Amino acid sequence: MNLEFGFNRVTGAALAEPVLDIGDLTISYGGGTPAVQGVHLTVRPGEVVGVIGESGSGKTSLAHAVLRLLPQSAVITGQHLSLCGTDLLGAPDKTVASLRGPGAAMIFQNPMTAFSPLHTLGHQLTDLLWRDRTASKEEKRERILAVLKQVGLPDPAARLETYPFQLSGGMLQRVAIAAALLMRPSLLIADEPTTALDVTMEAQILHLMRELRAESGVAILMISHHLGVIAEICDRVAVMYAGRIVEEGTVEAIFADPRHPYTKALFACELSLIETGISRMPVIDHEALRRIAPVMRGAQ
Amino acid sequence: MTFFILRRIGLGLVILLIVALLLFGMMHMIPGDPTVVALGPRSTPEMREAFRQLMGLDRPIFEQLGLFLGRLSQGNLGEDVWSRRPVLTMILEVLPYTVTLAVASFIWAVALGIVLGCAAVVHHGRWPDWLIGVLSVGLVAVPSFVVSLYSLLIFAVTLNWLPAIGAGEPGDIMGQARALILPSFAIGLGWVGYVSRIVRAAMIEAMGEAYVRTLRSFGVPERKIIYRYALKQAFLAVLSVIAIGFGGLLTGSVFAEIVFSRPGLGKMTYDAVISRNYPVVMGTVLMTSGLYVTCMIIADVVTAFLDPRVRSAL
Structure with missing residues (x-):
């Protein structure tokens, strides 16, 4: 699907084997209503794909399912979930663990809690390189300093000795991105990487991610509920609602001409697009949506 | 760090002082004549009076408290009633x-x-x-x-x-x-x-x-x-x-x-x-x-x- 979008907009690279290929994926918790239902999604090398939707639409479940980070009550079924050519559906835990980091590396929503409060950042970043048993301590340190420099952290050598609580959220998110880069992953999964940050920090982090993408050509799966973030960085976007992808296309196409009523409703709620002086904030009318879009029936 | 430890020790001493005050209060609220307990029921009134003076029990309560705390600060916890050992x-x-x-x-x-x-x-x-x-x-x-x-x-x-x-x-x-x-x-x-x-x-x-x-x-x-x-x-x-x-x-x-x-x-x-x-x-x-x-x-x-x-x- 979406073959016409299957090229890298920046480098113009030809079609290649997708980094991530999700086919008909369904996730349910403890046998309840599925959080994710029949989702298809592909991310090709060097491509930045956004998944947008409101809270509870299933976008985070989808992102966490890739590396099997969901709680044990989650049941994942479907056709396939291929990461770097390996199908992870029903694969042994060992296979999944081997792809955590090198296959796909994650950046989480809240950088303030993403690191252990009791260990220095240097200690934690070094522990992430546990797979490399041949490199000496100094070699690892050099590699860590290199990525910290790459993400624009001032005075990286001194930061290695600091504890997470001594840095700001924006700084920590830079460290989290550096940690992901340390793995040299094929895919970067960013789960709302700017939601916990203020606007200035958000702009800085997005700028950084754009730079990295241009430099390293890493594929990115960007999860967000914020249209601005998606517009800023993505090539393609998938709109999720009630566990399904209801619309998918290039960012230009979707932003210029949203087709699905939910996408339209989501745009209507975008703060930067709302006219000033209105007396009521727009809300998404789920009842109306269910009437208009039959696909939603029974989904919630 | 040194200041932190010193402050903790200071706080500990305050807690001990409160405990000592509570103990002192309790001793004086216990019903019964302490001299009877100490000297036994067959002691004479003269013996009791002498004992009371010896232990300072005839003085005003605040003076007794001062004496008690004074002894305490010197590490003197008093004597065993029976054996008279510290x-x-x-x-x-x-x-x-x-x-x-x-x-x-x-x-x-x-x-x-x-x-x-x-x-x-x-x-x-x-x-x-x-x-x-x-x-x-x-x-x-x-x-x-x-x-x-x-x-x-x-x-x-x-x-x-x-x-x-x-x-x-x-x-x-x-x-x-x-x-x-x-x-x-x-x-x-x-x-x-x-x-x-x-x-x-x-x-x-x-x-x-x-x-x-x-x-x-x-x-x-x-x-x-x-x-x-x-x-x-x-x-x-x-x-x-x-x-x-x-x-x-x-x-x-x-x-x-x-x-x-x-x-x-x-x-x-x-x-x-x-x-x-x-x-x-x-x-x-x-x-x-x-x-x-x-x-x-x-x-x-x-x-x-x-x-x-x-x-x-x-």
Whole structure:
């Protein structure tokens, strides 16, 4: 699907084997209503794909399912979930663990809690390189300093000795991105990487991610509920609602001409697009949506 | 750090002062004439009056309080009503026995409790977890005097492996160590269960932290996450509970001390209460409070040492 979008907009690279290929994926918790239902999604090398939707639409479940980070009550079924050519559906835990980091590396929503409060950042970043048993301590340190420099952290050598609580959220998110880069992953999964940050920090982090993408050509799966973030960085976007992808296309196409009523409703709620002086904030009318879009029936 | 420790010690002294004031108040509220208690019912009024003057009981209460605190600040805890020996000397005689017993019980109990708690978390939700859970609750539920009696019957009387009573001869280290085994087993056993339960709970909480998910998402092995990261956090949570528990052991080991006829602070307090030996009761209670306060100070310092957030706030 979406073959016409299957090229890298920046480098113009030809079609290649997708980094991530999700086919008909369904996730349910403890046998309840599925959080994710029949989702298809592909991310090709060097491509930045956004998944947008409101809270509870299933976008985070989808992102966490890739590396099997969901709680044990989650049941994942479907056709396939291929990461770097390996199908992870029903694969042994060992296979999944081997792809955590090198296959796909994650950046989480809240950088303030993403690191252990009791260990220095240097200690934690070094522990992430546990797979490399041949490199000496100094070699690892050099590699860590290199990525910290790459993400624009001032005075990286001194930061290695600091504890997470001594840095700001924006700084920590830079460290989290550096940690992901340390793995040299094929895919970067960013789960709302700017939601916990203020606007200035958000702009800085997005700028950084754009730079990295241009430099390293890493594929990115960007999860967000914020249209601005998606517009800023993505090539393609998938709109999720009630566990399904209801619309998918290039960012230009979707932003210029949203087709699905939910996408339209989501745009209507975008703060930067709302006219000033209105007396009521727009809300998404789920009842109306269910009437208009039959696909939603029974989904919630 | 030095300032932090000094401040903690200062706070500890304030707590001890409050304890001393409460004790002083209680002594004066106890019904009955203290001179009758001290001299016996057959003492003459003249004897009582002389005693009252000797002890300063005829003076105004605030003067008595001043005298009491003055003596206390010099480390004078008064005299045993019966033997006329200084209470401090008596306490210092038995204190080593109590502290060795408490330390011995605690080291093995906490070590085993942490191991069991970790094992339960590693096998969370599977049969070893259940087994450790049942075992731990069982150990907590059995009173230490029951363990004392049965271990005495089995290991000392029937099998004759270990001494039944006493604390060993002075200078005989091996004998003292052998005499320590059964009482420390009896006291520590319940703590194994207790510590394993709180370690398990604290570890499960730690394993739910977001940073654990980060480590997992980078494929860091579960064992490394548990022992390198979660255990450190869990230990901090358990530390203050352990410190309070240790303070409690110093007097709470009274059953084991009675069963095994060991000298100790708990037994001394018990005997003093039974014989209405108030200066000794006061002395032992003050000493226990002092030990409690010391344990809490140590726990605070260790916490500050392990937790960079606390350390930097100093």
